Amino acid sequence: MTPAERQALLKTFNGEFVAITPGKGKFPATFVMGTKGGDASEQPARTVKIAGAFSMAKYEVPQNLWEAVMGKNPSRWTGPRNSVEMLSWQEAVVFCQRATLMMRAEKLIGADEEIRLPSEAEWEYCCRAGTTTAYSFGDKAQAKGDTGKKAGLLDPFGWHNGNAAGNDPPVGALKPNPWGLYDMHGYLWEFVADAWHADYKRAPADSGAWDGNKKFVSRVIRSGSWRDQYPSLRSATRLPLPDHVKSDAIGLRCVKAAVTSNDKKKVSK
Template sequence: MVPLPSGTVLLSDRRTQRTWPVEVASYRLAAYSVTQAEYVRITGERPSSAPPRDRLPVEGVSWWDAVRFCNALSSFEGLPAAYRIGAESVEWDRSADGYRLPTEAEWEYACRAGTDGPRYGPLDEIAWHRGNSDELPHEVGGLRPNSWGLHDMLGNVWEWCWDVYDAEVYGTYRVLRGGGWFDERWSCRASVRRRSHPTLLLDDVGFRVARGAP
């Protein structure tokens, strides 16, 4: 887990042409997406459609799977659960110190690492995308991290965030960020937002975990 400082990030949405600033408190974010090995160690399951390789990012996991993993990892490490999970809803206990998904603002703030352009480095040096991935996911950490030491914030797999995308238009759909191994260069940018139903399983979608400040 990489400790990140507090700050401000400016979010934007291409569909609605809106921009909005968000204050981000200090927090911790995993340096890598959750891997197949980490997922199977905590859950006993290997849902990925890619061949079994420990350091490949886990994919084929829903948003619900991701929040359940966060609670299971917290339990494994003796930490209070961040989520109260019901049959049809999830509540975030912000006072709990357990693992959780990053908010959308936390995700983009971490991805940018103080930069203000579309990417934190030359795309082929930092991200696996359709142009260089051979249309396959790759092991985490194989490309250059951003200046805060976070790998694969762009490319490889899209990552679930905590936030609802647009409740009025899309209901319970949740935010995805980062672009994936099958995406064109345009999609692998710090500001690009994608949405998906929280129950869907997609072979280019994974997640990484966050915690509050130490």
């Protein structure tokens, strides 16, 4: 890949973020995270205040961008605009750090900005997009008459094991959620910054990443994937994954945001 090609991909990436401004316009200052009657890991439901403005990527990171930043495409299902997969949480963090440095060098972002993984609260806030239903489009995934894996109401918005045979489609092939974010339900599971906790009983009320016990080596994944049945694609669904594990059903989506005091230690200028 030539420097000009890399620069073009970084510029495209920089233009594919949606500005999220909590407390202004359609973006609520708080939201209810989790569920009251869902899986135990999603409880108790609680009100979370979003700390400040940030931008969420419209799409999961595509393979051509990953290759531009990391030098190699690790994916099993190849296609330049397919979501990258077969990467660990640790590698996702490195990608964000390298993308930050490259985009600063190209003056696409300022020295006070960074590319990072979303916190779990930021991710669910954006997935819900102001809704309180099981999915961003409603409470039901199956249309009248659907049985088994079929989920006609979900199909326009998400790839799952009832309408996909692999990680073949390009990012953004289906409809976005109400905030213009694509593939928030399905396609690939997405890494978030938080360490795994079995429930929300001691969860913070703010939207920062919840690290907690430093002994944890498992991280949270969100969204569901093309390998999963429709219930796993709900806005509140969450699973643990050891931070070194890779899968062809797991990728990442990035946030662009101001650097916090904690983040300054992680990314050098």
